[in-house]
Amino acid sequence: MATTSIHNLEYRIEMFRMKMQNSWNKRGYTDEAVPNANIELDQLLNGYQRLYN
Numbered sequence: 001m002a003t004t005s006i007h008n009l010e011y012r013i014e015m016f017r018m019k020m021q022n023s024w025n026k027r028g029y030t031d032e033a034v035p036n037a038n039i040e041l042d043q044l045l046n047g048y049q050r051l052y053n
Contacts, residue, residue, distance in 0.1 A: 009048055016041040 020037035027033060 006051065009044065009051075013041065013044045013048060016044055 016037060020034060020041055023031060023033040023037050
């Protein structure tokens with residue numbers, strides 16, 4: 001995979017981490033936005049993991 005794609009994926013992972021943390025801080029862990037952000041983050045992390053396996 002191209003280096004720019006890896007950097008793009010790393011950037012997206014960081015953005016979703018921040019999105020999840022912000023949702024948690026503003027709304028609490030029971031708000032629907034938190035698990036939704038976590039699902040999106042998990043999908044990105046799984047894609048990142050596949051690059052190295």
